[in-house]
Amino acid sequence: MARRQFIAGNWKMNKTPNETVELINALKEKVAGINEVDVLVCPPFTALPKAMDAAAGTDIDVGAQNVHWEESGAFTGEISAPMLTELGVNCAIVGHSERRQYFAETDETVNNRTKAALEGGLHPIVCVGESLEQREADQTTSVVKRQFENGLGNLSADEIQQLTIAYEPVWAIGTGKTATPDQAQEMHACLRSLLEENYGAGIADKVRILYGGSVKSKNAAELLSQQDIDGALVGGASLKPEEFEGIVAAARS
Ligand code: PEP
Helix, strand or coil: CCCCEEEEECCCCCCHHHHHHHHHHHHHHCCCCCEEEEEEEEECHHHHHHHHHHCCCCEEECEEEECCHHHHHHHHCCCEHHHHHCCCEEEEECCCCHHHHHCCCHHHHHHHHHHHHCCCCCCCEEECCCHHHHCCCCCCCHHHHHHHHHHHHHCHHHHHCCCEEEECCCCHHCCCCCCCCHHHHHHHHHHHHHHHHHHHHHHHCCCCCCCEECCCCHHHHHHHHCCCCCCCCHHHHHHHHHHHHHHHHHCCC
C-alpha cells in the first residue's frame, strides 16, 4: 500500500511568535501546491496562535512539540491537549530524544502522553531511537523494541492507526551525521514488523514511520526512497526555507 509521504519540521526552542510568522510566510510559497506530501511545522508553544493564523489556507499544518497527559492541574510549565486543540492544533510530537535526555522523559511518560494526545483528538508523532553508546553495544534493536513496546504496546488497533512513529537515532540528531539509508531502512523494517506482530499486517502497512536525524535537502531523496521510510522529522533544516523546500520536493519524487 502506498503511504502518503509526511515531512514534519521540529523547530525546537527557536523562533518568537513574529519570527514564526515570517518563517511560515517564507515556507508557504515554497510548498504551495505540493499536494502529494503532508507538510507540518512545530513551532514553540508561544508561537502556536500566530502560526495557526499564518498557516490558515496554506498547505502547511501546525503541530506542537509536546503534550501533557492530564487535561489541567498542578503541572507547572506543561500544556494539555485541550489547550492545543482549542487553537486548532491537531498534532503533537511526543518522546523526542531531547525530552528523554534533558527532561527525564521515560517510556512510561511517553505512553501517558501518547494516550492523552489520542484521547484529546491530537495526532501524535512518537519518537524512538538509540544512543551512540547503545548502537556501539549492539543494542539498537532491543532499545527500539523496548521503546515501542513500553511506549506504544498497549494502544488499541484503532489508536495505533492515528499516530506516526519517528525513528530518530540520537547520534544523528543535530550532529550532521545521518544514518545511511540502509541503517535507517533496517530499523524502519524492524518497527514495521513490531507493528505487524502487535496489530497485524493491514495496520502495519498503514502506519507511517518517519526518519529523523540530520535530514537535509541533499540526503533526503535517498533516505525517502527506502521502502519503509514514509517521510522525515526535520530539525535544523526545517528552519531554512530552501532546505525544507528541497526535502519536501524530495518526498514528492
Ligand atoms: C529533530 O529534532 O527531530 C531532528 C531530527 O533534528 P536534526 O534534523 O537537526 O538532526
